[in-house]
Amino acid sequence: MDELVRFALSTGFTHAVLLDDLTLECEERLREYCNPKGCRNHGNNWVCPPGCGTLAECAEKVSAFHRGILLQSVSVLKPLFTDYRGLNRKHNLRLREFIEKYCAGQMDVFTLTSGGCIFCDTCTYPEPCVKPDIRMNSLSAYGIDVGKLCEKAGLEYAFQPDRVYYVALTLFN
Ligand code: SF4
Numbered sequence: 594m595d596e597l598v599r600f601a602l603s604t605g606f607t608h609a610v611l612l613d614d615l616t617l618e619c620e621e622r623l624r625e626y627c628n629p630k631g632c633r634n635h636g637n638n639w640v641c642p643p644g645c646g647t648l649a650e651c652a653e654k655v656s657a658f659h660r661g662i663l664l665q666s667v668s669v670l671k672p673l674f675t676d677y678r679g680l681n682r683k684h685n686l687r688l689r690e691f692i693e694k695y696c697a698g699q700m701d702v703f704t705l706t707s708g709g710c711i712f713c714d715t716c717t718y719p720e721p722c723v724k725p726d727i728r729m730n731s732l733s734a735y736g737i738d739v740g741k742l743c744e745k746a747g748l749e750y751a752f753q754p755d756r757v758y759y760v761a762l763t764l765f766n
Pocket residue numbers: 638639640710711712713714715716717718721722723724725728729
């Protein structure tokens with residue numbers, strides 16, 4: 594499994610930490626951030642409500658996993674202009690490479706990140722998902738507290754004026 598950490602770091606993640614004994618809690622207060630007013634992905638993507646299912650259905654899916662790798666991209670901000678969406682996309686492009694090269698077809702994985710799934714240029718929703726086994730599910734739709742995850746991994750995750758943190762979690766058995 595140390596190999597998986599090496600693969601993740603070689604893909605460009607700033608940090609990669611294996612987590613054991615995971616019991617993920619799906620919290621309603623965090624799911625509330627997923628709403629049609631707050632996010633343009635709502636109702637347009639398989640990984641966002643309503644496509645991703647109810648919070649109870651999400652909780653059931655992640656309850657099947659108790660191990661994972663936390664992947665963090667840390668970006669230093671430019672003083673006058675920061676393209677947050679672009680930085681999130683770079684993080685997810687890294688994630689796509691990691692999943693496709695090192696995980697797909699080799700293990701049963703379930704991935705969560707921020708910013709929506711980017712496997713397709715345009716999500717096929719509501720037509721069937723083209724990569725249901727490896728798609729990038731949403732941490733916020735699953736009501737997962739990213740701060741708690743980072744704390745468990747011993748990683749920093751707090752508002753900083755000069756840097757931003759993007760996080761993904763790939764679960765496996
Ligand atoms: S793999 Fe494609 S169809 Fe499936 S959730 Fe991702 S973007 Fe949508």
